[in-house]
């Protein structure tokens with residue numbers, strides 16, 4: 390009987406340690422933003438719609454926490470998470486097709502920033518930094534590309550903007566992909 394009681398105590402002790410370490414790791418893990426691709430839909434003789442988006446679109450994160458950007462499922466599409474001025478987020482189809490903030494801020498990811506992206510001009514710079522290290526200001530940008538060799542299917546970075554800041558971002562490859570980071 391005495392032996393059984395001790396076993397019980399040990400099991401309790403073990404499980405409380407497990408719970409403590411599980412909480413510890415979830416605190417360090419930070420937040421995850423996924424690039425989701427729900428394919429293309431169309432209405433004949435009307436329009437074609439490209440269903441790609443950040444999930445979540447609004448990210449709440451504590452200052453100093455890590456943000457991980459990754460594919461939900463691997464596709465052939467590269468993506469960036471690029472911090473832009475709120476006023477530079479495209480609102481119309483024409484602005485998406487001629488996204489000046491994308492060209493200004495994200496071409497630094499490319500092997501040759503002055504040339505068109507493509508198989509001979511791939512992404513080679515995965516993290517662009519302006520201001521302090523980490524995500525804190527316009528021009529900070531991270532990229533993922535599952536077709537790169539080697540593949541880059543996730544990219545993690547610390548959010549270093551101070552609490553109270555809201556950062557706006559888009560994907561420079563698909564500028565209708567847009568979101569915001571609310572720093573707590």
Ligand SMILES: [Cu+2]
Pocket residue numbers: 424441466467468469560561562563566
């Ligand atoms: Cu994209």
